[in-house]
Amino acid sequence: MTGAAALGVAGLLDPRQSMADATKLQTVKSPLSTTGLTPTSYKDITSYNNFYEFGVEKDNPAQNAGKMRTRPWKVTIDGLVKQKKTVSIEELLSFKPIEERVYRHRCVEAWSMVIPWAGYSLSELINWAEPLPKAKYVQFLTLEDASVMPGLREINLNWPYSEGLRMDEAMHPLTLLTFGLYGEVLPNQDGAPVRIVIPWKYGFKSAKSIVKIHFTADQPSTAWNDMAPREYGFYSNVNPNVDHPRWSQKSERRIGAPIFSQRQPTLMFNGYGDQVASLYNGMDLKKYF
Amino acid sequence: MNKRAIVALKFAVWLVCLAPLALLVYHGFTNDLGPDPTATVTHATGFATLRLLVISLAVTPLRRLSPRLAWLVRFRRLLGLFAFFYGCLHLLTYLWLYSGFNVAAMIDDIGKRRYIMAGMTAWLLLVPLAATSTKWSIRKLGGKRWQALHRLAYVSGISGVVHYWWIVKSGVRTPITITLVLAVLLLARVVWSVRQRVSRQAGVVTAS
Numbered sequence: 001m002t003g004a005a006a007l008g009v010a011g012l013l014d015p016r017q018s019m020a021d022a023t024k025l026q027t028v029k030s031p032l033s034t035t036g037l038t039p040t041s042y043k044d045i046t047s048y049n050n051f052y053e054f055g056v057e058k059d060n061p062a063q064n065a066g067k068m069r070t071r072p073w074k075v076t077i078d079g080l081v082k083q084k085k086t087v088s089i090e091e092l093l094s095f096k097p098i099e100e101r102v103y104r105h106r107c108v109e110a111w112s113m114v115i116p117w118a119g120y121s122l123s124e125l126i127n128w129a130e131p132l133p134k135a136k137y138v139q140f141l142t143l144e145d146a147s148v149m150p151g152l153r154e155i156n157l158n159w160p161y162s163e164g165l166r167m168d169e170a171m172h173p174l175t176l177l178t179f180g181l182y183g184e185v186l187p188n189q190d191g192a193p194v195r196i197v198i199p200w201k202y203g204f205k206s207a208k209s210i211v212k213i214h215f216t217a218d219q220p221s222t223a224w225n226d227m228a229p230r231e232y233g234f235y236s237n238v239n240p241n242v243d244h245p246r247w248s249q250k251s252e253r254r255i256g257a258p259i260f261s262q263r264q265p266t267l268m269f270n271g272y273g274d275q276v277a278s279l280y281n282g283m284d285l286k287k288y289f
Numbered sequence: 290m291n292k293r294a295i296v297a298l299k300f301a302v303w304l305v306c307l308a309p310l311a312l313l314v315y316h317g318f319t320n321d322l323g324p325d326p327t328a329t330v331t332h333a334t335g336f337a338t339l340r341l342l343v344i345s346l347a348v349t350p351l352r353r354l355s356p357r358l359a360w361l362v363r364f365r366r367l368l369g370l371f372a373f374f375y376g377c378l379h380l381l382t383y384l385w386l387y388s389g390f391n392v393a394a395m396i397d398d399i400g401k402r403r404y405i406m407a408g409m410t411a412w413l414l415l416v417p418l419a420a421t422s423t424k425w426s427i428r429k430l431g432g433k434r435w436q437a438l439h440r441l442a443y444v445s446g447i448s449g450v451v452h453y454w455w456i457v458k459s460g461v462r463t464p465i466t467i468t469l470v471l472a473v474l475l476l477a478r479v480v481w482s483v484r485q486r487v488s489r490q491a492g493v494v495t496a497s
Contacts, residue, residue, distance in 0.1 A: 048324040056461050058324070109458075111325055156460045228459040246404055246455065259317070259326035259386070 025180040027118050030099035032174060034199075034271070039102060040113040042182050044256045049189045050107065051208055052157060053142065053149040060151070061189035067148040068209065070193040077125075079215035080135035089193045093179055095128070096120040100183065101176055103199035106238045106270045112252040117197050118180030123171045131167070131215045139164040139220035140196060140207035157223045163207040164220040164234070165198065168279055174199055174272060200272040202236045233289040237280070238270035242289045290360040302364055306371040309337040310378070327386045334379035339449050341372035342415075343471055346446055350477035366422050369442065373419040376412045383408075404455035411448035414441045443478075446471050 051061035073089040098118050105113045126138070144160035146152045152159050169175065176197040179186060186192040191208025198205050204224050214220070224232035231245055240250045253262040269276050280288075290298075313333055316322045322329045345368035352361045383405070388395045399405050418439055420426075427435045450471055453464040 044324040056458075056463060111328070154462070231459065243401070246402055248398060253325055253327050255324045258320075259322060259330065262325075262327050263386070263389070 023184045025093075025098050025118050025183055025185060027098050027100040027180070027183055030101050033100065033102040033116075034104060034114070035102070037102065037104070037114045039116050039182075040254075040256050045113060045115055045181060046187045046189060048255055050109075050203065051151075051189055051191065052155050053144075053151045053159075053161065053209075054189065055151045056155060062187075064150055065188035065192075068143070068145070068188050068192070069148075070188065070209075073193050073211075075194065075210055076212045077129045077214075078212070079139075080132040080217060081215050082130040082132065085129065092125070092177070092194060096124050098179060101197075103174075103176070103197060104267075104270050104272075105197075105199065105203055106252060106266065108202035108204055108232065108236065108244060108249075110244075110247060110249065110252050110266075111255055112264070112266075113255045115197075116182055117176055117178045118183060119176045119178035119197070121173045122175045122177045122196060123173060125177055125213075126167075126171060129213070129215075134217050135215035136167055137164055137216045137219055138167060138170045139212075139214040139216060139222075140210050141212040141214065142207050143209045143211045156227075158221070158226050159223075160211075161207060161223045162221060163196075163205055164216075164222050165205075166219075166279075169198070169276075172276060172279065174275055200238055200269040200276045202232075202238060204232065205236050235280075235285075235288050237276075237285065237289075238266065239268060239285055239289065240266040241268075242286055295360065295363060299364070299367065302367055306341065306368070309333055309375070327382070330386070331379065331382045334375050334382060335453075337375040338372055338379050339446075339453065339467055341368055341375060342442065342446050342449060343467060343474070345369040345372055346442055346471070346474050350474055350481070353477075353481060369415075370419060370422060373415045376415055379408075380412055404452050407448050407452035407455055411445045411452055414445035414448065418442055418445075443475065 047062045048058045049061040050058070051065065054061040054064040071089065074086050075089070075092065076084070076086050078084040097120065099120055100116055100118055102114065102116045105115050131138075140163045142161035143149075144152065165175070176199075178191070178195050178197045179193065181190060186195065188209075191206075191210075194210050195208040196206050196210065219234060222234060225234050238249075243249050249266055251263050252266045254264050267273070313322070313330060316329075317326075345365055348361050348365040348368070352358045384390055384395070388398065399409060418441060421430065421435065421438060430438065450464060450468050453467070457463055
């Protein structure tokens, strides 16, 4: 990608791009996929969601998110970067091959899924964005549109929804810029048209329906951490040894499993410790929870 | 209200009170408890407990609105016992599905988590009420003492609502409806007792 403008033109001329509204994505297999797990059903992944912009009940996003328009869609990349850029969703989709990545997904509420996401490593986009050496954090901002998001009035989070990562976390190959699941474009309730997925962190860290990626020198303020800093840390790595003040994180309920076999032990870093534990060497994970 | 109407109504109340359980059992057998069956059962039994408790607490204030509503009191025990029944099922979901009957883990959990403490308090307060729900208990305790004891139902309701607020995420306001209903019922009680006291004092003055 030499520049957004050039890509934009290419996107317009490429006949395949007129298929942008089609639901299928061409995906390639990835060695970074978690193996040996049965993915949660498409139905459960797309009907049991936390996306508070569309309401607090698990079925609200599937009921209400349909009104959000995901085309046209632009993502602004700004802050501490060489040059501010705006890219369209078509440009993002055609930038790199889309990989299928099967990841465990662990919600801070102690339920979990196994999801075959589709996307490519966020590091690819960050390299292209050329952040300045001063940039130590990256912030993600979700669309804020009260005309299609009834939850904005219902819940007092600081909207727009903000999440953030330290630069080394954002650059980790597991951190996925995500466009689809089960080989299809994301349904709106799962964060269409583009979201991030950080499989070793609680789900709320993985911002949905992103409109802005902002590079900063200081730790950005993030929605749930602002709301209740004792309950939701900036890092929020999945950790069975650090309880949420109100509930245990030692185990989790697997979504879609029969009632008496739902409960499973929660794994350190959600099972991705071999790949990511070194990011936190020397850090007290009870303090930086 | 005549006897036949009361019997028919009691039958209807039984059906309505059993409906949440019947639905759970039906969905359990048809494998249709939703993506998170543990949560489905927990929420359904919790809601049933709190709603029935609040409905049972509404009987007395409603009855005071008009002497013609006196028959409502004949449903209070039934509603209260059903609230206790669902409270027991709700507690069972915690003991079984969340703790796997692991006593050590439970003690650790209860000590650490205020929402569990509030929920346990709400349930424990209902135990003596269920135990003294018979006519025999009223006679044995005497009307006044029995009545005083059964005001614990309000404390239980408040604990239940606090339990609800403490388990939802900060910023979520779904428990507001049941909280307001309970607050109105409490306020109605306070207003009633103040008016009683004032009219009694007025009575004393005129007598002397």
